[in-house]
Amino acid sequence: MVPILDYLLQRQISPQWRGLLTALAEEFETQIGQGELRQLMYRVGCRFAAAAPLPPCSSTADLADALNACWQETEWGYVELSDEPEYLRIAHSCAPLLGFGAAxxxxxxxxxxxxxxxxxxxxxxxxxxxxxxxxxxxHATIEFRLGRHPV
Known part of the structure; x- marks a missing residue:
């Protein structure tokens, strides 16, 4: 990672949680397989979103504003959206996922x-x-795509 981004992301994660989150992740990895861990985190994400619903949005720009308002409030980075021919591109930057450790x-x-x-x-x-x-x-960015994807 770019050194300045690495530094800033480390500062974003509260020191009181770093050790706990890394130990928790390591224990999860010894007890649960990668597929199950992805499913668990996906379900946690669904719960998070259900507890913090977005307001109605009439455009991609409105959606980006609503998403960024939530992420700013929770200090979970920011998102950039772009309408592509086959999907909506969601580029999320600076999520504090490194708090669980790089692995x-x-x-x-x-x-x-x-x-x-x-x-x-x-x-x-x-x-x-x-x-x-x-x-x-x-660059501390993860891309997601909303669209019709083969099962």
Missing amino acids: ALSWTPAFLEGVYQTWLSALGAEGLSVVQASEFDE
Whole structure:
């Protein structure tokens, strides 16, 4: 990761939680497989989104504003949206997923996948699914896509 981003992301995660979250993630990984961990984080994301519903949105710009208002309030980074021909691109940056440790980045992004699926379904994206389209990259960004995806 770019050194300045690494530094800022580490500062974003409260020191009182770093050790606990890393130990929790390590224990989860010894007890639960990667697929189950992704499912667990996805369900946690769904619960998070259900507890913090978005207001109605009439455009992609309105949706981006609503999403960013929630993420700003919770200090979970920010999102950029773009309408692509086949999908809605969701680029989420600076989520504090490193709080669980770098090894957990293989399953913790499923939290965001569940959040976005729940929020977008509630706003009318029935029949469409959110899928993770990239890894947490050196710019602290993860891409998701809302669209019709083969099962």
